[in-house]
Amino acid sequence: MLALFYIFIIVAIGVSFWQITRIMNFRSVIASDQDNAKQGKYSIYFLVFLYAMMIYCLIFMNVIMLPESASFEGEHDDNLFNISFWLIGIVQFLIQFLIFFFTFKYRGNKDRKAKFYADSHKLEAIWTITPAVVLVVLIGYGLWQWNNVMDLSNVKDPVIIEVYSQQFRWEARYAGEDNILGLGNVNYIKGINTMGVNMSDQNSQDDKQVTELYLPKGRKIHFKFRSQDVLHSAYMPHFRAQMNCVPGMVTEFGYTPKYTTEEMRLKPEVIEKTNGINKIRMAKGEDPYEFNFLLLCNKICGASHYNMQMKITVVEQDEYDRWIAEQPTLASVIK
């Protein structure tokens, strides 16, 4: 097989060099009027190709994109994203048209004389000020939303959860009755105390360690992230949430789930995407897929980086209360 492959490569290289040397015998080297005409025409064909591809992707790839934000904070993200995308979309279509249309329209020939046009302060002012004004809007909205998401100081009654990353899995710890997480450090890692919780800290006693996240709908979740070994990134795309997990420090992020997993599964766009996926899975003879929120690793962290995930289930408050009550406290697990 390998020998065949080498022979194939050698033959391919030989043939292409033979062809290329033949073309090399055409010795004209500077674009003639015919070349300009031909390449100008091609640039219009390319413009058509580019437009077709852009439009095709914009329409038919809508279904594969993430569904609407499943957190209240993410609503404005979606909004800002839509505004930005419409804006850059329109500019993109216009400018690409200008570039390739001008290439065609002003393709050179003997009779054409270029216009000597070196400067226009008016035009330059227009395309300095227009983007500046547009940017003021985008920056303003963006910064407002950024503060919105990142400010966790005035949250009433949040659910506090610590997410802990290691090569190559996720663990999590709920703060328990007192809603305060006990201290943790890698020095305490031993046996089943895989998150390195300091058990001599009073606040640790009622903490609850889990391997799957349950979140109550409509309450602010205050995440604290720690890492055991290298950088990881806790990426929860459906909630428009992401934060790096950094060894040696605690990072934070927060959001309020808007839909339960069940509600999310009933959304038309989610149904459409799931059906599309299941058609592919069916053809390969795999089990059908059911929508779930996920936490993925999004910072290169080693060989199994591509396989670090944790399921997130969003439920109503009462169901969450039942679930959390069932989980054993650390004090009862780690003696």
Place this chain on the structure above:
Amino acid sequence: MSEHHHKETFVTKYIFTQDHKMISKQFLVTGMFMGVIGVFMSMLFRMQIAWPEKSFTIFEAFLGPHQTDGVMNPDIYLALVTIHGTIMVFFVLTAGLSGTFSNLLIPLQIGARDMASGFMNMISYWLFFLSSVIMVISLFVEAGPASAGWTIYPPLSALPQAIPGSGMGMTLWLVSMAIFIASSLIGSLNYIVTIFNLRTKGMTMTRLPLTMWAFFVTAIIGVVSFPVLLSAALLLIFDRSFGTSFYLSDIFISGEVLHYQGGSPVLFEHLFWFLGHPEVYIVLLPALGITSEIISTNSRKPIFGYRAMIGSILAIAFLSTIVWGHHMFISGMNPFLGSVFTFTTLLIAIPSAVKAFNYITTLWKGNLQLNPAMLFSIGLVSTFVTGGLTGLVLGDSALDINIHDTYFVVAHFHLVMGVSAIFGMYAGIYHWFPKMYGRMMNKTLGYWHFWITIICAYGVFWPMHFVGLAGLPRRYYSITNFPMFDDLLQINVVITIFALVGGIGQIIFLANFFISMYRGQKATQNPWRSNTLEWTTPVEHIHGNWPGKIPEVHRWAYDYSKRVDPKDDDSDYLHGEDFVLQTTPLLEGEEPS
């Protein structure tokens, strides 16, 4: 000028040469060699992405111990993306692009006999060569080359327990980069000094071609930011080898707690991106400079808004040094810093927009000579706009949260700096090949090369945006573990096919380049009927560039199609031709432009 009479041996002419023209060719060929490796790697890992865990003979042939029965191992996948990034960003687009064209064009376009220090120039190339050799050697280390991403964030890059590539492979990577930085600094200092001091009579700063401005500012950014990467790399070497804790703290790995206390990986991220972001412009600005020159020449029109172009280069350069934090919005740094960096980042859109619009206005009502170089320049403007626009989304911290490190980012930066800079490099090669080798490159192959490359570039990177918006993180060896990404696999196959065709298509260029070197048509002195000084030198290279006195400059570089009556587009050309060499004195009563 009699000093170029002494006999030259093979060694002083082709190897340890101090002549800037030969050094530029050395940079180009070394850069192209590294480029072939970098592009080939990307084709290998694209195959893995499209057909995960499938067996390929080509893997068996090239990956040696890093594959099992033709299936790529996850570790080597990460190594391939790491080395692909490193090679393309530093070895091809920094040294290969800047090194080649700064060396070739600076003395020729400002009217100097050579660089300020030919000796330092030679050292700069040989350090680059040495670092390339070390980088290539690192590919053959037993545990595999560096594989912590081209950003080499610690702790992953610091701990061999975390990933095998962080052993010997990483050490060689760091040594190679340290030497590379020394090479780049020596080169940049030389460029700055030369442009400041060796301009010929009449060549004021505001008469410099825009290529010169771009290379000049690029060199300044390099001198400001590369030393910071060197210090980051040195501290990382300390952490790895001497047990210091600059970047490491509280780590438990392979069953034991390590002794590191008090360091922070975020410090490394700051130091790295303080170079890393300006690096984008170190890569891009030379390409934009080359494009300005080529678009103007081939449109037979002056570049529109010469002073605005200089202003925007300076503005981009200044802003580029205060935006590095936009790579770190979610790194755990203070959110307030995120606000500041969002603001400065989005400001870059303004000078970038000015540049794009000025290029388009230069095309308007031109007499476009669609040579391959011109097509690549137009292609650059196109990809620069496509990639630049999505920067508005990524630079906005609130939006970046959700698309950070997804394929959306990959698509964005490949278009705006990768493809654009490569297009600038190709444009430069097609345009100045006659100056380098005294022969012309083949036109037909050039056209084939251009259309295949631009179609494939868009075919690869436009759909990739949507893969990113579906939430797929980059650097995933395989996506089959996530049913939620199953519908992306088909798109990945299409992308990979475009990538393979585009990659193989570059053979056309390589063949054209090397065959033309020996068999191309002999060049005339000024084949593109251009205004700049390099076209007043003889086709045959001589030491000192001009046989007699260095020419004096009387005008700016862009007097294309200047008319008798500036208001009447139908009037005759003022100098009888649609171009006026910079050495032509002003006519009586002629207004300088």
